[in-house]
Amino acid sequence: MARYHIETYGCTANRGESRQIERLLRDGGHHPVDGPEEADVAILNTCTVVEKTERNMLTRAKELESETADLIVTGCMALAQGELFEGIDAEVLHWDAVPTAIRNGECPTTTPGTEPVLDGVVGILPIARGCMSDCSYCITKKATGKIDSPPVEENVEKARALVHAGAKELRITGQDTGVYGWDTGERKLHTLLERICDIDADFRVRVGMANPKGLHGIRDELASVFANNEKLYNFIHAPVQSGSNDVLGDMRRQHQVQEFVEVVETFDSALDHWTLSTDFIVGFPSETDADYRQSLALLREVRPEKINVTRFSKRPGTDAAQRKGLGGTIKKERSSEMVEEKMEIVGDAYRDMVGERHEVLVVEQGTGDSVKCYDEAYRQVIIKNATEHDIQPGEFVTVEITSAETVYCFGEPVSVCVSE
Known part of the structure; x- marks a missing residue:
């Protein structure tokens, strides 16, 4: 840590x-x-x-x-x-982007004891603890160990309790949500999501980070669940980390680039408006200029709507920390170039939304008299003058997108639905 x-x-x-x-x-x-x-x-x-x-x-x-x-x-x-x-x-x-950068590509840890938390209208539901990976740069695995998946029904009951307590957005979390159930011999994420969406209430569900290898094995089933359930935000966070199979091997990532691309293609086929979130680590000790260029080419090919770029830094006790580093200048130059590319790609995604209408969930207060909302694809929409429109967190609002910044856009309310 x-x-x-x-x-x-x-x-x-x-x-x-x-x-x-x-x-x-x-x-x-x-x-x-x-x-x-x-x-x-x-x-x-x-x-x-x-x-x-x-x-x-x-x-x-x-x-x-x-x-x-x-x-x-x-x-x-x-x-x-x-x-x-x-x-x-x-x-x-x-x-x-700061927390992700500090995490250095590592899987997040869950809340202590993997217990659910209600924060305003957001319910945080850790579905498991641990992962199935052995990444050479990650220190988190030393704290969390291998995947330990509670039964589906247990997680559904926790989700139901959060919804009954007032949660309008459920955030499904874990070190690697895509391998939920692997320890029991059965891949269960799509089953769990379908069961949670069956809960009789009006809420939204965001799935947290899932490594590409875990997603790849259930990509068809998972994309079908997303396509058939409006409660699910059309959003996946699949950190590819590199566009070079050689670097992925040195990182001891379990996937190859083609498997990541196949996950993206499957969701592209199933969903019209969705968000791909991914991560890149630049400056890994074995990353050559050609490897880095492959990462840049992959970024341009799949054009994720949310991108986290991290400069590699050594974590004590990890295998990658024993390798000779590339030096700060190289890492900084590569990071700056990729961030510049990222801002253009993400900005284009939000600018393309201008003039469209979307239903958003109001999640929390923003700066001044604004509120932060998320649309069907978990893209951030800001509504200004919330008091004038009598809009509160927990409400569903249909908005017309009027303008866009790089990582969010602004919406003007068309109608407001007050959920019970």
Whole structure:
């Protein structure tokens, strides 16, 4: 697990984003330390309100660069003036990509005891603990072990309890949801999802991270369940990590590139409007320039609507940590190029939605008088002036998409459905 140090500057919104980052990091098994000197990674959440503030942010970034192993810069200045940090050995990220970057491609851990949690209208349901992988860079497996899958009925009852307690969105989580049931000799994720969707209530279900190997074996059954159940967000998170089979072998990933592509093609055939989320690790010790170019080519081929790009960093006690690294400059250059490509691809996906109508679920309050919502494909839609429209978390709203930013779009309400 990573030790982190976070510093936040600026407005209430920035402080709220830092709290979100910390919550996700703690859920992933990472823990805070007292200062950057003790941290594996430091996070600088920046402000850019005036020129003096900008100078202070650059000064603090340079100080943190020398005080900690890895530095991530996020917040307003990072997004609006990221080029100002180019002379600093730091990764510049949107705030919601920070937890994934720190995870370094590792599977997430689940909440202690894999018990469900209700957070506002969001119910978090860990369906299993552990995984079936042995990735050479991952330290999480040392904490969680092999997959341990409770029976389908047990998870269905937990889901039902969350829905009855007020959950409007169920987030199915685990180190690798795609291998749920493997320890019992039966692949059960599609069965579990179908049973959860049979619960008599109005809610949505998001499936958490599933490695491509686990998805590949049930891709037809799973795509059919998605196509036949409106309660399921049309969203999968399948981290490919590299477009090179040689690198995947050195990572000890269980899949090859073609298996990942076949999963994507299956969902493309079954669903019209859906979101592919995937992860790439750049700068793995054995990654050549040709390997990296294969990753870039794969990114351009499948064009995921959500992309997490992580620069490889060594985790103590892992096999990959014993290998000679590539050096910060190479990793930074590859990461910057891939992030630039990512922003264009993701931005195109949201811009293509402008003028369309979608039903969204209001999940939480946003900045100011806005609310954050998700459409059928789990794409983020912001509704402004929520008070004027009398819109609250937990409601379903039909919106017309009026404009788009890179990683979200804005919607104007057409009708509101208040769920019981």
